[in-house]
Amino acid sequence: MADLRVTLCGVPLKNPVIPASGTFGFGREFDELYDISCLGGVATKGLTLKPRPGNSVPRIAESRGVILNAVGLQNPGVEAFIAHDLAWLRAKTRVIANVAGSTLEDYGEICLRLDGLVDFVELNISCPNVKSGGMALGIRPEHIREVTALAKASLKKTPLIVKLSPNVESIAVNAKAAEEGGADCISLVNTFTGMVIDIERRMPLLANRTGGVSGAGIKPIAVRMVYEASHAVSIPVIGMGGITCAEDAVEFLMAGATAVQVGTQNFTDPLACPRIIGGLNEWCDRHGVAQISSLTGACK
């Protein structure tokens, strides 16, 4: 049996496999299917200061090898999460609280509320589906530096992960901006902005017109971005985008990731994460890899 443990910003994880934000709720439904304490951690649905109903339907569309979503950060709000889900989830595994704001100040306030209560805060400055905040703060390096520094100032105890948008000119420049702003770790990629047209109705399929593209089809682009970002910074990187199996996860680790997140595949196969953890064990054994952490950045 290989040693699957990894350390992220000084925090030990059982293994590098984490369900991605927005594809796993707060873990309760999945825990009915398997004991989620087997996971390296859970990234929560994006939390905002106040509850949000999300966008109008239809807000999910399928296309070949990918899906598009325009959920629009539907969530019960940070206080409801703290009151109803946090203690339960934290007793199971590491908690990565994914957070989003409409204004710069929102980000500071929500970080202050979560500091010391969760294992990591993951700053979502890359949501393409909301009108204010969201991706607007995650495109230009100077904005990334500013929002990161503001969040970091509110976090005295909890490490800060900044989740980067792939809808940018240079992922290396933006990764560096997050590091300069004080991020302890970066994660990427969030979804790519896309559109599907219903040709019978001659209208966009999604009520929001555009949505975020995720799933197996985006993997080679995501791997390239993780490779470029990890070579631009010296903080750890969490890689994601289209992971469906253990071999995909290995690819992200070799590209430079310390841990990986699995998103859309949780919808297709709710047992994807435990299957990938088992597959990583087998892959390491077959390849004589004693410690999975030795694969990080192993791509020559």
Ligand SMILES: Cc1cc2nc3c(=O)[nH]c(=O)nc-3n(C[C@H](O)[C@H](O)[C@H](O)COP(=O)(O)O)c2cc1C
């Ligand atoms: C339905 C849905 C909702 C999502 N919600 C969030 C969110 O709230 N916050 C966030 O940072 N990312 C969100 N994401 C993006 C995922 O966490 C992930 O970055 C992206 O889907 C790429 O990974 P994948 O190809 O494995 O799905 C969402 C993705 C999907 C499909």
